[in-house]
Amino acid sequence: MAKVLIPTPLRQYTGKQDTVHAPGATVGEVLNALTTQYPDLRKQLFNDQGKVRSFVNVYLNDEDIRYLSKDSTPAKDGDTISLVPSIAGGSAAVAPPAALSNDEILRYSRHLIIPEVGIEGQQKLKAARVLLIGAGGLGAPLGLYLTAAGVGHIGMVDFDVVDFTNLQRQVIHATADVGRKKLDSAAAKMQAINPHVEITKHETALSSENALDILKDYDIVVDGTDNFPTRYLVNDACVLLGKPNVYGSIFRFEGQATVFAYEGGPCYRCLYPEPPPPGLVPSCAEGGVLGILPGTIGLIQATETVKLILGIGEPLVGRLLLYDALGMRFRELKLRKNPECPVCGEHPTVTKLIDYQQFCGVPRQEPVQEKQETRVNEGEIDVTEVKAKLDRGDKFVLIDVREPHEYKICNIPGAKLIPLGEFPKHVGEFDPNADIVIHCRSGMRSAKACAILRQAGFQHVRNMVGGILAWSDKVDPSVPKY
């Protein structure tokens, strides 16, 4: 039989005994036997639903059973079960419920008449502080709807300006906003929808240096980023601060959503301990995205955020929701907390924020340079020189490694189209001594193609810096940018 150590205040229910032996093959059975033997103890340890009360942690020897097999954790003779309360607190009042003005009561009336929300729920929304990472595709519906719903304080982190290519999906920005800071554009729309909401603009790139400081003032973090370094950064910061991370991601016709780093639930690293090799997973800018898609995913994130604030329903914890717009299907994958997780596991090795660019194998981004001043390094060639070579009729091969549907949007006459994916198969078709120039849209994919040729022994391979975008800027403005 395992022995159960009874905390002092509970000994009045066990006939003053500080140690009680109780039979059972599992911890759950032992506790059951114990509270059958001492019925008054039951009310102390279990709530009306028969669940162990939220402030009670059960330890088997030195381990919290939540991290073993919970109630089914085997209990052997000689094992010691301890009941340890979880205690925290602090002067920081969970803000006293903010009274709603008559204007607000009218505005939120369709919330107030839902019994699950009511005045109390609306006050929770008003007292809530939610941080949106990114004011782009996902940030747009999140910002609009969370503001309309009455989330009292919304912070946004972004440092980008609105671009024409954003307008197809980032519905918080208008055509007239192109060139304006996304934060200013988004905040103006949100404030117009609901002047009762307080908006904080964090105009910065989230980094290991500033993340904890920015995140600490919020209750819930919503990740609307589209790059791996920031995703891992947001995840780790949320785990370290104990804040839920409402996650969403989108690509072409598919999206995913879940809530990470929620008490007892898995985190992003439990799902993906390591980032994919750089370049393997394309971003929206590289791969495209159906403009409507971030609306669907962003609103799933908004729904989860509101549910977390209200404390209603079943949060999307431990479940990865997969959305396929073409098939119009939702599927769910079970996610488990990984006890070996380097950040939220039992023996975390990541205990502070690290260098996420390096972790993801992404070179640190250089400060944005004016397009006109793009530097040309060894192995690279400027668009104007390519134009000059074409005009002079130089003997050289120009290869376009984009996809056929991109080629249809615009192309450079004389360029040979070989999509990057098929490129390795075609290496043998070229003369290793030939003068070769490779281009794509912006210069990323062509850099990879150049590397492939150089590895194959080609001597005179150059990457056209800035791709066809630079061509449009500096050579032929009639070529559309996309």
Added chain:
Amino acid sequence: MIRIDSEPWAAMVSHARKTYPNECCGAMLGVIEDGVKTVHEALPLENAFAGAQAARYELRPEDLLAADRAARARNMDLIGIYHSHPDCDAYFSETDLKNSCPWYSFVVLSIRNGEFHHANSWLPNAEQTEAAKEELSYE
């Protein structure tokens, strides 16, 4: 009621002053006789709250388990938890209440400008909906 001996009381105040402007937390060990709790020893514990600690504290369950064992080893009991409220009154906040446990006395020390100001002891209920003030004396 709860009485705190002079030695543990001095240790608690010194702990609270040392961690100012952050919150401190710890365990109180002692005995209960005829409904009177007497604290004979204060055990400072680490504030494990991940984040700004000026207005928050968190106890590691492992530390509490160790405190309970330490008490048993010395023929005492773990009878209470203390923490400080820097530049605030010694009220039992909503945060305190929602993360409390009805088994113990919760002593809150108000520290103003780095100096002890006043203290209260609280007895939260099992539903974490309210806390009754407990008579507190210290030397």
